[in-house]
Amino acid sequence: MKGYDKYERTYFMPPECTYDWVKKDHIDTPPIWCSVDLRDGNQALIEPMSLDEKLAFFQMLVEIGFKEIEVGFPAASETEYNFMRALIERNMIPDDVTVQVLTQAREHIIKKTFEAVKGAPHAVIHLYNSTSVAQREQVFKKSKEQIKKIAVDGAILLKELADQTDGNFSFEYSPESFSGTEVDYAVEVCNAVLDVWQPKASNKAIINIPSTVENAMPHVFATQVEYINKHLKYRDAVTLSLHPHNDRGCGVATAELGVLAGADRIEGTLFGNGERTGNVDIITLAMNMYSHGVDPKLEFSNIPKIRKKYETFTRMHVDPRQPYSGDLVFTAFSGSHQDAIAKGMAWREEKKLYKWSVPYLPVDPVDVGRTYDSDVIRINSQSGRGGVNYVLKQNFGISIPEKMREEVGYLVKHVSDEEHKELSPQWVYEIFEEKYVNTQPYFQIKECHFKQIDGIMAEATITHGGQSRIVDALGNGRLDAVSNIIKDYFGVSYELSVYEEHALSQGSSSKAMSYVGITCDDKMYWGAGIDDDIIKSSINALVVAVNQLPAIKADESIQDERLVEMKNYIQANYKNITLEDLAEHFHLSEPYVSKYMKEKSGKTFGEIVQNIRMKKARTLLKNGNMAVENIALSVGYQSVEHFNRTFKKKYNMTPVEYRNS
Ligand SMILES: CC(=O)SCCNC(=O)CCNC(=O)[C@H](O)C(C)(C)COP(=O)(O)OP(=O)(O)OC[C@H]1O[C@@H](n2cnc3c(N)ncnc32)[C@H](O)[C@@H]1OP(=O)(O)O
Numbered sequence: 001m002k003g004y005d006k007y008e009r010t011y012f013m014p015p016e017c018t019y020d021w022v023k024k025d026h027i028d029t030p031p032i033w034c035s036v037d038l039r040d041g042n043q044a045l046i047e048p049m050s051l052d053e054k055l056a057f058f059q060m061l062v063e064i065g066f067k068e069i070e071v072g073f074p075a076a077s078e079t080e081y082n083f084m085r086a087l088i089e090r091n092m093i094p095d096d097v098t099v100q101v102l103t104q105a106r107e108h109i110i111k112k113t114f115e116a117v118k119g120a121p122h123a124v125i126h127l128y129n130s131t132s133v134a135q136r137e138q139v140f141k142k143s144k145e146q147i148k149k150i151a152v153d154g155a156i157l158l159k160e161l162a163d164q165t166d167g168n169f170s171f172e173y174s175p176e177s178f179s180g181t182e183v184d185y186a187v188e189v190c191n192a193v194l195d196v197w198q199p200k201a202s203n204k205a206i207i208n209i210p211s212t213v214e215n216a217m218p219h220v221f222a223t224q225v226e227y228i229n230k231h232l233k234y235r236d237a238v239t240l241s242l243h244p245h246n247d248r249g250c251g252v253a254t255a256e257l258g259v260l261a262g263a264d265r266i267e268g269t270l271f272g273n274g275e276r277t278g279n280v281d282i283i284t285l286a287m288n289m290y291s292h293g294v295d296p297k298l299e300f301s302n303i304p305k306i307r308k309k310y311e312t313f314t315r316m317h318v319d320p321r322q323p324y325s326g327d328l329v330f331t332a333f334s335g336s337h338q339d340a341i342a343k344g345m346a347w348r349e350e351k352k353l354y355k356w357s358v359p360y361l362p363v364d365p366v367d368v369g370r371t372y373d374s375d376v377i378r379i380n381s382q383s384g385r386g387g388v389n390y391v392l393k394q395n396f397g398i399s400i401p402e403k404m405r406e407e408v409g410y411l412v413k414h415v416s417d418e419e420h421k422e423l424s425p426q427w428v429y430e431i432f433e434e435k436y437v438n439t440q441p442y443f444q445i446k447e448c449h450f451k452q453i454d455g456i457m458a459e460a461t462i463t464h465g466g467q468s469r470i471v472d473a474l475g476n477g478r479l480d481a482v483s484n485i486i487k488d489y490f491g492v493s494y495e496l497s498v499y500e501e502h503a504l505s506q507g508s509s510s511k512a513m514s515y516v517g518i519t520c521d522d523k524m525y526w527g528a529g530i531d532d533d534i535i536k537s538s539i540n541a542l543v544v545a546v547n548q549l550p551a552i553k554a555d556e557s558i559q560d561e562r563l564v565e566m567k568n569y570i571q572a573n574y575k576n577i578t579l580e581d582l583a584e585h586f587h588l589s590e591p592y593v594s595k596y597m598k599e600k601s602g603k604t605f606g607e608i609v610q611n612i613r614m615k616k617a618r619t620l621l622k623n624g625n626m627a628v629e630n631i632a633l634s635v636g637y638q639s640v641e642h643f644n645r646t647f648k649k650k651y652n653m654t655p656v657e658y659r660n661s
């Protein structure tokens with residue numbers, strides 16, 4: 001890529017590099033968390049938060065459990081100033097929470113800041129000035145000594161004003177733009193500031209190391225932090241804090257390695273809001289610890305609720321891939337992931353495990369306020385049988401037999417592929433239902449009675465081709481007897497291979513769900529049935545399965561017989577027949593009859609009716625002198641105009657022209 005040679009590395013390795021942090025593999029106690037949402041997060045918003053929004057956000061941060069909150073930059077604006085005053089005057093700061101405010105190292109800004117914090121029960125005054133090579137040269141045009149003096153002068157003024165101002169104050173100093181600063185020089189400036197403040201273990205100062213613009217790999221930052229940790233004066237009286245940004249996308253790694261390197265405290269924001277690519281995301285950091293079995297001491301058990309408020313207050317949007325918080329972070333669309341998750345969840349339930357080990361899910365989604373129903377497995381063309389089965393089970397209590405799952409999986413994903421869409425759980429259910437439960441059958445068994453005679457005798461009413469017949473057969477069980485009826489009646493052979501059933505809870509009532517798999521020529525055919533009655537549900541399942549057999553589907557004698565019967569019925573009732581009448585007469589649904597007629601005769605129901613009417617009309621026109629109006633009505637048209645129009649369209653002449661031709 002052209003232009004790469006315009007850049008060079010702008011960070012500095014410390015004079016001595018030690019790598020003690022490398023030997024640690026996890027963080028066992030959470031750092032002190034400081035939220036900077038209301039300051040660094042707020043200053044990065046297109047529209048900074050209003051006073052009321054800041055108050056509500058502050059309340060949310062307190063509820064999450066933050067004990068240190070940088071509430072703003074009071075010298076920046078009236079809103080910022082008034083917010084600080086409101087917190088103090090309305091007594092909104094809980095006893096165990098410390099608020100913090102930021103100030104430049106400029107006299108009037110520091111003075112304004114102290115006016116804002118007057119009367120605070122406990123506040124941290126956070127002083128910063130830039131120390132990087134670039135800022136020394138380009139912005140301040142000052143030497144190292146002069147830059148250090150800005151910090152020291154600021155520190156002196158903080159101390160003086162703190163002594164003169166009503167309230168309880170501690171101090172924080174940040175060598176801003178540390179990432180482009182020589183590490184030993186940054187330490188020198190920090191130590192000079194500490195010399196002014198003379199911190200005590202009972203009232204610690206905070207030294208905050210920002211990766212103001214992240215410009216190095218996280219291990220470089222950790223090595224820098226380790227050096228600072230070892231070279232800061234008054235170390236027992238100093239809280240070493242980090243303030244990572246995310247310009248290289250490594251904010252979280254930078255923070256974690258920095259903590260391993262000796263940092264005690266982290267400044268960050270919810271969802272990583274902040275300047276440019278953001279501050280480090282505290283939710284991710286906290287949840288990373290949580291997923292290692294460490295209590296982060298922040299409450300993220302309902303992230304969706306926090307997110308909703310955050311999005312309202314900041315007008316920002318959380319990315320669907322944002323760790324722990326995004327819409328899609330617990331979702332598997334792909335088959336093998338879904339399969340493993342579904343099996344892992346089943347394993348967990350079966351073994352009654354408390355410890356979490358479900359594949360592909362770093363934490364239990366329920367722990368952060370998500371659900372298993374809609375968050376974990378979603379169906380598209382990348383999905384597989386494990387996922388489809390999970391969705392049916394989780395959402396509808398349908399537990400399909402192991403051997404049936406592959407067919408159902410392919411059936412569902414095929415629809416998604418064709419439609420090019422994600423399928424909602426309801427859609428998945430409808431696909432399943434249409435094929436296995438409510439399929440339009442070639443035959444049905446509407447009624448069945450059983451007698452115990454040397455085995456089971458079943459007597460079933462089989463309906464097909466518009467006719468119903470009562471047939472009986474013996475079997476060694478009820479389903480076997482019904483199966484024998486079907487075999488005898490249609491002359492088909494198959495093996496009844498799988499029968500499974502379970503209760504299906506729907507609201508307060510419970511139904512029986514049955515599955516039947518039959519084998520014919522080494523291939524399995526499936527059906528399912530749902531009914532209050534277990535026998536009925538199993539017969540329905542069997543009927544659907546048999547209806548899938550190619551021998552039944554291709555049985556032209558059944559087809560032809562029914563088609564002829566339908567045509568005869570139309571012929572006999574052509575004057576006022578509707579599709580609804582026809583479907584009802586043959587105990588079938590309208591869409592099925594409509595599709596069936598088109599497929600089998602090449603004409604729609606409407607075309608067939610029209611042909612019959614026209615044929616009758618032509619005969620009446622040629623034989624006798626019945627008025628055209630009367631002919632129209634007698635063959636079933638509502639009006640003569642309609643008849644004339646249809647006739648002309650079909651024969652390219654009017655009925656009168658036809659009569660005279
Ligand atoms: C990395 C960070 O996030 S740091 C925090 C940044 N946040 C903000 O800036 C948000 C709030 N800031 C503001 O509202 C404004 O900047 C104010 C009100 C504080 C100050 O505004 P202004 O007086 O117009 O000054 P501005 O911020 O533009 O800075 C300009 C001057 O201050 C100096 N300056 C900037 N930062 C500092 C600092 N930390 N310490 C000392 N001097 C500073 C600049 O060198 C410049 O000096 P010059 O005029 O002599 O060249």
Ligand SMILES: CC(C)C(=O)C(=O)O
Pocket residue numbers: 040102128174176177178208210211212213243245
């Ligand atoms: C003021 C400092 C800590 C800052 O916000 C930064 O450097 O990013």
